[in-house]
Amino acid sequence: MQLDDTDRRVLRHYLAEPALARADLAERAGVTAATLWRRLERLRDAGLIRAERARVDWRRLGYEVEVSLRFTLDKTDPRAFDDFIAAAREVPEVVAIETFLGRVDVRLNVIARDMGHYQEVYRQRILGLPHIAEVDALMLIATIKDAEALPL
Amino acid sequence: MIDLDDVDRAILRALALEAGVSAGELGRRFGISQPAAWRRVRRLEEAGVLAGVQVDVDRAALGFGVTVFLGVKLATKGRVSLEDFERAVTAIPEVQVVQHVLGLFDYRLRVVARDIADFERVLRRRIMTLPGVGNVEANVLLTEERRPGPLG
Numbered sequence: 001m002q003l004d005d006t007d008r009r010v011l012r013h014y015l016a017e018p019a020l021a022r023a024d025l026a027e028r029a030g031v032t033a034a035t036l037w038r039r040l041e042r043l044r045d046a047g048l049i050r051a052e053r054a055r056v057d058w059r060r061l062g063y064e065v066e067v068s069l070r071f072t073l074d075k076t077d078p079r080a081f082d083d084f085i086a087a088a089r090e091v092p093e094v095v096a097i098e099t100f101l102g103r104v105d106v107r108l109n110v111i112a113r114d115m116g117h118y119q120e121v122y123r124q125r126i127l128g129l130p131h132i133a134e135v136d137a138l139m140l141i142a143t144i145k146d147a148e149a150l151p152l
Numbered sequence: 153m154i155d156l157d158d159v160d161r162a163i164l165r166a167l168a169l170e171a172g173v174s175a176g177e178l179g180r181r182f183g184i185s186q187p188a189a190w191r192r193v194r195r196l197e198e199a200g201v202l203a204g205v206q207v208d209v210d211r212a213a214l215g216f217g218v219t220v221f222l223g224v225k226l227a228t229k230g231r232v233s234l235e236d237f238e239r240a241v242t243a244i245p246e247v248q249v250v251q252h253v254l255g256l257f258d259y260r261l262r263v264v265a266r267d268i269a270d271f272e273r274v275l276r277r278r279i280m281t282l283p284g285v286g287n288v289e290a291n292v293l294l295t296e297e298r299r300p301g302p303l304g
Contacts, residue, residue, distance in 0.1 A: 001213075003214070003215075011209075011214070014207070015207055015209070018204075018205045018206070018207045019204050019205040046213075047210055047213065048209060048210050048213050048214055049207060049208075049209055049210075050208040050209060050210060051169070051170060051171075051207075051208040052170070052171040052172055052205050052206070052207055052208070053167075053168055053169060053170065053171055053205070053206050053207075053208060053298075054164070054167035054168050054171040054202050054204075054205060054206075055202070055203045055204045055205065055206045056164060056168055056201060056202065056203070056301070056303075057200055057201055057202075057203040058301065060153070060154065060199055060200045060201045060203070061153070061154070061156070061201055062153045063302075068251075068253065068260065085297075089299065092301065092302040093301070093302055094299055094301075095298070095299050095301040096296065096297065096298050096299060097296070097297045097299065098221075098293060098294075098295065098296045098297070099293075099294045099295045099296075100221070100291035100292060100293060100294055101291065101292040101294055102289075102290060102291030102292055103289060103291065104221075104291045107221070107291075111301065111302070136255065136256050137255055138223070138253040138254065138255040138256065138257060138260060139253060139254040139255060140251055140252075140253055141251075141252040141253060141254055142251070142252045143249075143250070143251050143252075144238050144241075144242060144250040144251065144252060145241075145242045145247070145248070145249060145250040146248075146249050146250075147248050147249070148206060148207050148209065148248065149245070149248065150209070150211065150214060150216055150248075150264060151245035151246055151264070152214070152215075
């Protein structure tokens with residue numbers, strides 16, 4: 001699908017504030033409500049907009065600790081990635097799984113209620129995952145920016 | 153902190169997959185009335201557990217074929233340099249996520265680019281010129297998967 005300037009403008013405003021009322025969004029993008037609706041519908045039909053998901057704030061549910069665990073896997077076993085990811089999916093405290101090209105092979109976002117709980121999850125669930133060669137941890141202190149916006 | 157029962161958890165799981173599910177539909181799925189479902193969603197919003205909407209777009213189809221996670225170590229520290237760095241880095245349109253972390257790096261950034269050449273331009277002109285920036289490690293994102301987390 002070829003994007004024109006109107007599509008890009010609609011997308012830019014929509015991605016910046018997706019929960020905004022459609023009428024306000026249309027005004028910001030400088031189009032009528034009908035045009036906005038039609039453009040977004042077309043982007044959805046073309047699969048460019050896949051889904052709108054609710055953001056869950058885990059802190060509000062008592063999960064105070066968030067750690068980004070970065071793994072290098074033992075790639076001598078061709079099943080290393082598949083095995084590792086399948087096992088990581090079984091750990092409820094894992095909220096995101098990402099794979100990379102670079103020094104890091106896989107990253108897991110892990111949440112825990114407190115440091116005691118984190119230690120338990122790390123020692124009992126994470127270190128037991130298969131094919132780990134190396135692991136390092138980045139503990140989240142603060143999220144300064146978290147946006148889906150694209151420089152369209 | 154808010155207490156959740158099984159129905160609340162089921163509602164959160166459903167909305168985390170598709171934010172637009174109506175109260176009527178939630179009620180039908182989980183065996184409660186539409187007003188009861190609506191009240192539960194309201195309560196989750198008011199408690200801040202439902203924290204807005206995240207749009208899942210096909211970045212590659214929109215012309216952003218490359219997503220890179222950067223680990224950034226600051227060369228100089230102290231409160232002032234953190235604030236300078238944060239102000240400058242959040243203003244870069246290609247930087248979607250900025251997290252202050254504790255560990256091997258001081259910051260985690262998610263950067264989008266049109267292709268590897270475009271990423272190199274962003275890295276050289278925008279990232280490496282940030283105030284206080286020291287060591288930078290780049291990992292190119294291959295796949296990402298969000299998990300439902302500890303919602304039962």
